[in-house]
Amino acid sequence: MITPCWSATYYSYGAVSSWLIRDPQGNKLMSVPQSVLEEVERLRAELRRHDYLYYVLDQPEITDAEYDALMRRLQELERQYPELITPDSPTQRVGGAPREGFVKVRHSSPMLSLDNAFNEAELRDFDRRVRELLGGEPYRYVAELKLDGVSMAARYENGVLVRAITRGDGIEGEDVTENARTIRSIPLRIESRWPAIEVRGEVIMTKRAFERLNAERAAQGLPLYANPRNSAAGSLRVLDPKITAERKLDYYAYFLLGPDGQPLLDSHWECLQELERMQFKVNPHRKLCNTVDEVLEFALAWEQRRHELPYETDGLVVKVDSTAQWARLGWTAKAPRWAIAYKFTAQQAETVLENIEVQVGRTGVLTPVAHLRPVQVGGVTVSRATLHNEDEIKRLGVQIGDVVLIERSGDVIPKVVRVVRPGENRRPFVMPKQCPVCGGRVVREEGEVASRCINTSCPARLKESIRHFASRGVMDIDGLGEALIDQLVDRGLVKSIADLYRLRVEDLLPLERMGRKLATKIIKNIDASRQRPLPRVLAGLGIPFVGERTAQFLAETFGSLDAIAQADVETLMTAPEVGPKVARSIYDFFREPRNKELVERLRQEGLQFEYKPVERRGGPLEGLTFVLTGTLPNLSRAEARKLIEDAGGKVTDSVSRKTNYVVAGADPGSKLDRARELGIPVIDEAKLLEMIRGQAA
Ligand code: IVH
Numbered sequence: 001m002i003t004p005c006w007s008a009t010y011y012s013y014g015a016v017s018s019w020l021i022r023d024p025q026g027n028k029l030m031s032v033p034q035s036v037l038e039e040v041e042r043l044r045a046e047l048r049r050h051d052y053l054y055y056v057l058d059q060p061e062i063t064d065a066e067y068d069a070l071m072r073r074l075q076e077l078e079r080q081y082p083e084l085i086t087p088d089s090p091t092q093r094v095g096g097a098p099r100e101g102f103v104k105v106r107h108s109s110p111m112l113s114l115d116n117a118f119n120e121a122e123l124r125d126f127d128r129r130v131r132e133l134l135g136g137e138p139y140r141y142v143a144e145l146k147l148d149g150v151s152m153a154a155r156y157e158n159g160v161l162v163r164a165i166t167r168g169d170g171i172e173g174e175d176v177t178e179n180a181r182t183i184r185s186i187p188l189r190i191e192s193r194w195p196a197i198e199v200r201g202e203v204i205m206t207k208r209a210f211e212r213l214n215a216e217r218a219a220q221g222l223p224l225y226a227n228p229r230n231s232a233a234g235s236l237r238v239l240d241p242k243i244t245a246e247r248k249l250d251y252y253a254y255f256l257l258g259p260d261g262q263p264l265l266d267s268h269w270e271c272l273q274e275l276e277r278m279q280f281k282v283n284p285h286r287k288l289c290n291t292v293d294e295v296l297e298f299a300l301a302w303e304q305r306r307h308e309l310p311y312e313t314d315g316l317v318v319k320v321d322s323t324a325q326w327a328r329l330g331w332t333a334k335a336p337r338w339a340i341a342y343k344f345t346a347q348q349a350e351t352v353l354e355n356i357e358v359q360v361g362r363t364g365v366l367t368p369v370a371h372l373r374p375v376q377v378g379g380v381t382v383s384r385a386t387l388h389n390e391d392e393i394k395r396l397g398v399q400i401g402d403v404v405l406i407e408r409s410g411d412v413i414p415k416v417v418r419v420v421r422p423g424e425n426r427r428p429f430v431m432p433k434q435c436p437v438c439g440g441r442v443v444r445e446e447g448e449v450a451s452r453c454i455n456t457s458c459p460a461r462l463k464e465s466i467r468h469f470a471s472r473g474v475m476d477i478d479g480l481g482e483a484l485i486d487q488l489v490d491r492g493l494v495k496s497i498a499d500l501y502r503l504r505v506e507d508l509l510p511l512e513r514m515g516r517k518l519a520t521k522i523i524k525n526i527d528a529s530r531q532r533p534l535p536r537v538l539a540g541l542g543i544p545f546v547g548e549r550t551a552q553f554l555a556e557t558f559g560s561l562d563a564i565a566q567a568d569v570e571t572l573m574t575a576p577e578v579g580p581k582v583a584r585s586i587y588d589f590f591r592e593p594r595n596k597e598l599v600e601r602l603r604q605e606g607l608q609f610e611y612k613p614v615e616r617r618g619g620p621l622e623g624l625t626f627v628l629t630g631t632l633p634n635l636s637r638a639e640a641r642k643l644i645e646d647a648g649g650k651v652t653d654s655v656s657r658k659t660n661y662v663v664a665g666a667d668p669g670s671k672l673d674r675a676r677e678l679g680i681p682v683i684d685e686a687k688l689l690e691m692i693r694g695q696a697a
Helices: 034-056 064-080 120-133 207-220 228-236 241-246 268-277 292-308 323-329 390-396 459-470 482-490 497-502 516-531 534-540 548-558 561-566 580-591 593-604 637-646 670-678 685-692
Strands: 009-012 018-022 029-033 104-106 141-147 150-157 160-166 172-174 196-204 250-257 286-289 313-320 339-343 348-360 365-377 380-386 403-409 412-421 451-453 625-629 650-652 661-664
Touching: 029 034, 034 064, 064 637, 064 685, 120 292, 120 313, 120 323, 120 339, 141 268, 141 292, 150 228, 150 250, 160 172, 196 228, 207 228, 207 365, 228 241, 250 268, 286 292, 292 313, 313 323, 348 412, 348 459, 365 403, 365 451, 380 403, 390 412, 459 482, 459 497, 497 516, 497 593, 534 548, 534 561, 548 561, 548 637, 561 580, 580 593, 625 637, 625 670, 637 650, 637 685, 661 670, 661 685
Parallel strands: 380 412, 625 650, 625 661
Antiparallel strands: 009 018, 018 029, 104 172, 141 286, 141 313, 150 160, 150 196, 196 250, 313 339, 348 365, 348 403, 365 380, 403 412
């Protein structure tokens, strides 16, 4: 049974083996085989389910490579039959063409903000007002976490996302539909009891995504975002949806309204449950409370635990549960009387900024760091805070000697919020013209905010590179910590990462806090790191934009370091998630003479330059041997190999009696003839994918 796409009209003729499809504008007509329609619908349903499992429930069931294979198959079918493309297809999340500007849209009902309660007494005041206004009626509260992002309304018609609108001034917002489509936790299609609904919620960026984004921007010398909220706002309101797509935003829904902007159910708690049922992401940390005391108890618990969360929260939103009571309690000019924001105490403190020092990073970027008079913030002593760059210092108007307000937020590095009082003998910070570490020239390129030391052999850069190389998740060299790296570089024992592999126990013995036992252990650990698999080696090289995940994709796609080093930009882009920017960075890296030399030396030291996939047990292809021949329609050789191996199968180069299947694409070679001779089954890519999904043998 085929579920018709929402906008295409299907006409059957003859024996229903083909369908005539009208495109969404209703003009072109095209014949599409029924099997294609069925496959398209099945792929879409599968992809939707995996999006939900991954982005909403955080419980993926398949590997990224398997997901990509499904997506590519759907893209291929949609390329062949463009009339089948609908706006709710999972392929439509990548971000379309940039626009000139945003169109203003009026909200169905005002998107107001909330009054704040800053302490228990103010929350009790709010409760008293609610009680009095309701004249003795029973009432309950829903307490939710207040996520620090930007609010956005999403309208659905007949189950399909049709419009997404920012809050704007509350009366009118901006149409950001194309950008919202790229946020994976926003369903493009839902099962709804109502023909039209409006969902309101918060677009956020997790702390991790925020820090990664800023690290990347710092490496590129771009201005940094001050906090996850600003970066969520900035990423949602860009004219190019591809940028939003790269930014990994998330959406938590907290209102379920009708097209008139009024609540659809009597109970807000039930609205949240209904949103969850429709597969929206709803924050699980919420509570239905019978009394204000229960709300306070919930608040206290989360105030303590807020740092465990992957996103920033600045308090609770407390709403009366009954939406009929919302109408009775009404609104003031700016906020509802049936809800309030209960703010957690900010993790802030005042202290003296005693000095500003400059640190030099792996890419040579100079970062000013504030040295503070030590102060307690939320139970932790803070003595340093980041100032990002010269422009940030200018924006804050901060000088050495000032009293500043600093803020700590979870595991994020503390930051200077503002100047509280200028110091009496304050003096401005000046970015050094020479690198504080090597004395090399410091340059700030036009249009960049970062100043860089341009000496590629600057010891500070070398130290950072080694630290990165040895770190956990990369080459994992236990014992090779900061203090040791400093000594190794300062004493000239290590001038390049490759020198690590030449160190002997005797070289380490004269160093501070070093004994023979420890030295032996460290040398053993360095030696053992030669066995780390290719993706780790790749990540360890410190190629800009190539982290662990990208390194894994590159290794899987190309199979060896040499293949990656030799590939041109276009070829590099065939690896998953590698776009033009990353591809160019990899390409440039391997063409720089110093890097070439490093790679050669690491090869001589016996590091792993070939990719050896891990054998899987219990997959659908366990015990089966495949041979690949010809060009497959969607998968590259490397991708097909990876998928087979992930599913427990084996890939060999030549056809023999032990071969179970030959997978043939266009222009197959002699392997196909050999398979026929031996009577070995020949299958195509689609069949292979079916087998991997466990649908056929
Ligand atoms: S209810 C009129 N619920 O906080 C009702 N807001 O200070 C207003 N926010 O503009 C929104 N989490 O951006 C609501 N669970 C939540 C929220 C939430 C975060 C934000 C939202 C709103 C602001 C109000």
